[in-house]
Amino acid sequence: MGENVQTLPYGSWPSPIDAALAAAHDGHPEYVGFVGAEAWWTEPRPTEGGRRTLVRRRADGVEESVLPAPWNVRSRVIEYGGQPWAGADADGRALVVFVDFADQRLYRYEEGGDPRPLTPVSPVGGGLRWADPQLRLEHGEVWCVLEEFTGDGPSDVRRVLAAVPLDGSAAQDRDAVRELTDGRHRFVTGARISPDGRRAAWLAWDHPRMPWDGTELVLADVDGGTLREPRTVAGGPDESIAQVDWSTDGCLLYASDRTGWWNLYRDHRPVCPREEEFGGPLWKLGHRWFAPLDGGLIAVVHGRGATALGILDPETGEVVDAAGPWTEFEPTLAVLGERSEMGVPPPEGWGRVVAVGASPRSAHEVVELDARTGRARVIGARHDDAVDPSYYPEPQIRTFTGPAGREIHTHVYPPHNPRCVAPGDTPPPYVVWAHGGPTGRAPLVLDLAIAYFTSRGIGVAEVNYGGSTGYGRAYRNRLREQWGVVDVEDCAAVALALADEGTADRDRLAVRGGSAGGWTAAASLAATDVYACGTILYPILDLTGWGPGETHDFESRYLETLVGPLAEVPGRYAERSPAQHADRVTAPFLLLQGLDDVICPPAQCERFLARMEGRRVPHAYIAFEGEGHGFRRAETMIRVLESELSLYAQVFGLNPRGIPALELAQ
Incomplete structure (x- = not known):
């Protein structure tokens, strides 16, 4: 026994981990994405009233909080919220839309300017709320989930997919928001548009089911700026589909638990049947357990209990996991050069996957995986031992x-x-x-x-x-x-x-x-x-x-x-x-x-x-x-x-x- 070791009753051991230190490290990065070649994400600020800020990692590696207090990038859709922002490189400058927590309006932000509202405030009930935005710059719109209160009660609400003009014309005019669906379902996720722009897919469900009980995968044709002939192509009351997307060659991808485990399917065929999860409970709209890469590979967060970050080859069913200390990954992923970036040719460095990982020795960090080399590294919110790690459990x-x-x-x-x-x-x-x-x-x-x-x-x-x-x-x-x-x-x-x-x-x-x-x-x-x-x-x-x-x-x-x-x-x-x-x-x-x-x-x-x-x-x-x-x-x-x-x-x-x-x- 070392000379400095004291014998003291349980509960009286002196510790450098005080409540202020624990509070300062509460929360973690969420909602990663790319704006051009830069990784962006949201991050908590417990000492600033608990707000969440938007952080960018510049090309030189410097992390920068994009929006000062009191801006709070957080949606209240379904109260647990969801993806609150989307961004793109527009003529060499970052263009971002985001939801501010205080009024739940959707805002447009461009480098060098101040945020400008895109949506109005509603005086009814909980107002107008937005989540899971998808930028469509070529159409001058952002497609979102709209949650609209119709009365003062918590259940006086409807949810639809909607298109918000990026020119600000709906900032004071609810009628300028185009509704894309008819509200036949109580709950919807944001639409994912196929690479050729001709189809859109999203998830929907209704009371009394929760999304982990049963969801429907809805497919519709995209005709100009409208969605036509929505039809259910998978899922149901006893099948939970946790996420839907498209491969870069136009195949429908989704995670379904029809076998008892959330596994991945490509055009309705299993690609990696395992008794482990490639999905999870959809508590927040925009949770993401997989992201398609060009060439057919898929970045995945998967596991039985603890989760790993890997690259799945759907042709062979093989998954190669990222090496590193992380034992858990959050349901948020982004891939550089995705279709959401308006079809712009992918910048140099394509193949980067960004995720959020943690371990028993490190808090949540923003992790980048190079899909071509398999190398992973921390690029943001790097864990810093505020105390001697020998005190960690x-x-x-x-x-x-x-x-x-x-x-x-x-x-x-x-x-x-x-x-x-x-x-x-x-x-x-x-x-x-x-x-x-x-x-x-x-x-x-x-x-x-x-x-x-x-x-x-x-x-x-x-x-x-x-x-x-x-x-x-x-x-x-x-x-x-x-x-x-x-x-x-x-x-x-x-x-x-x-x-x-x-x-x-x-x-x-x-x-x-x-x-x-x-x-x-x-x-x-x-x-x-x-x-x-x-x-x-x-x-x-x-x-x-x-x-x-x-x-x-x-x-x-x-x-x-x-x-x-x-x-x-x-x-x-x-x-x-x-x-x-x-x-x-x-x-x-x-x-x-x-x-x-x-x-x-x-x-x-x-x-x-x-x-x-x-x-x-x-x-x-x-x-x-x-x-x-x-x-x-x-x-x-x-x-x-x-x-x-x-x-x-x-x-x-x-x-x-x-x-x-x-x-x-x-």
């Missing part, structure tokens, strides 16, 4: 056994600090993290919020419970009508297994989650006696209220698959809701909520707390002005982490240093 990829022998995929992060050990044989406290979604997955990447706890002597276990993506449709479907059962059981099974094997202290287990994970955390406190306390962030707490009229339109019918049709099983909605069973919650808890959250509204927390009144369960409720669903401001995230640590300190008998005490009410 060292994850273990584990598979536990749950009820009925089912597998539960989990990432276990034991306490880790190079300068501290704990006395004796007492196992450490552990916090079980339930991810949001619930159709999602906890990625295996460096997260300083996890390191904040592990470096102080508190273990973390991220559970990819049944219902998580990345493991095939059957694993995903385990949660059908079982939300609040399977997720709760799987998290508890992992927690108890860690305790039984001596990894975790049975008396010092906590549960934590946000959004759908907040539901799982709250349901776990109400339905089990496994946990000594819990942290619940922007949760769903009352199924009987969360639905049409209270939450947003995209998820307003989600519970029909997660719980069951309300008309058929109304008792199930009440039986599983923590808000209906506040009397069963006896463990202390911390409840955190954004007051501007339209997905999981504050009313859910208020009803839950009203039913807890007089029960003398120690708890704290912190509501944040100006925060929505998922916290983005540095000051918010600092308070969240410090409050959470204080809760565990009080319940577990820990002594962390320099942390403000959280006041727990009775």
Whole structure:
């Protein structure tokens, strides 16, 4: 043992990873693209009110924020948003269209000028919103998804494909926006136009399905500036198509889970049938797991659980993955010289693929893969060790056994600090993290919020419970009508297994989650006696209220698959809701909520707390002005982490240093 190693109780280890450091590194690059030969992307700015800026990487390698504060490049379509920008090289200068979060208008920006609005503001409901833009400079338009509110209710909304003139003539005139589809489908993605310009393809789906349940691939003829004879050519109620595009020789490409795994198809024939995913859940319009290269090769993000970046040869089915340290890639890809650049001859350096990758030792970075040589390198948002990386957690990829022998995929992060050990044989406290979604997955990447706890002597276990993506449709479907059962059981099974094997202290287990994970955390406190306390962030707490009229339109019918049709099983909605069973919650808890959250509204927390009144369960409720669903401001995230640590300190008998005490009410 080194001379500088201290023996201190778990939870009291001094750490250089404070809450401010974790907050400053929250979020990651998204929505990569090319403007000419330059790679561009969006990037978070937690210390600037949580806005997202647009970043360009110039030819000399210098990264530059394109739009100053308060510009915030972020769409609110389906509330989770989607691709918020598109760009092209126009006569040697960058021309970009983007959505600003504040008013959701579409803007045009050209180098040397100020952004100019292209779309009007609507006084109705949530207004006019735009996502997934495709520039058509030769027609003087940008084609987008238009989300238009028709009333004040969250479900008073329609979505169509629309063409916005680039000359600004629609900036004050809604009638100058041309609608390309008739609104027959509740949800649509942006259109992808074939290389010859004669066909367009997009995805569509309708309530009560979510896009990972079933989508339709719609094909239409492009006649001048209109779409004619739209017809469904693939997909359906029980087949999820996650993305559609075209090969450079005009073949239709899409990712479908018809075999139980999202695999790639070219003109409806499988090109690489494997029991792994080449697609994922379409939580944001414009997610991209593959991008076609000239000559027929396809850049792909794929994997079973963790994801890799590779080049697929559809003729042989062979995939060659990029070498490098990255263990996860986000669903965003761009290829230099794509057809979206107006048919302009590709610039020198064609064959570059840009993606966003991360690992347990590095946060998300913008990665460039040369498809010709197979070499990959970081070109943007480069990870910089803000502290000694020896303080980073060292994850273990584990598979536990749950009820009925089912597998539960989990990432276990034991306490880790190079300068501290704990006395004796007492196992450490552990916090079980339930991810949001619930159709999602906890990625295996460096997260300083996890390191904040592990470096102080508190273990973390991220559970990819049944219902998580990345493991095939059957694993995903385990949660059908079982939300609040399977997720709760799987998290508890992992927690108890860690305790039984001596990894975790049975008396010092906590549960934590946000959004759908907040539901799982709250349901776990109400339905089990496994946990000594819990942290619940922007949760769903009352199924009987969360639905049409209270939450947003995209998820307003989600519970029909997660719980069951309300008309058929109304008792199930009440039986599983923590808000209906506040009397069963006896463990202390911390409840955190954004007051501007339209997905999981504050009313859910208020009803839950009203039913807890007089029960003398120690708890704290912190509501944040100006925060929505998922916290983005540095000051918010600092308070969240410090409050959470204080809760565990009080319940577990820990002594962390320099942390403000959280006041727990009775």
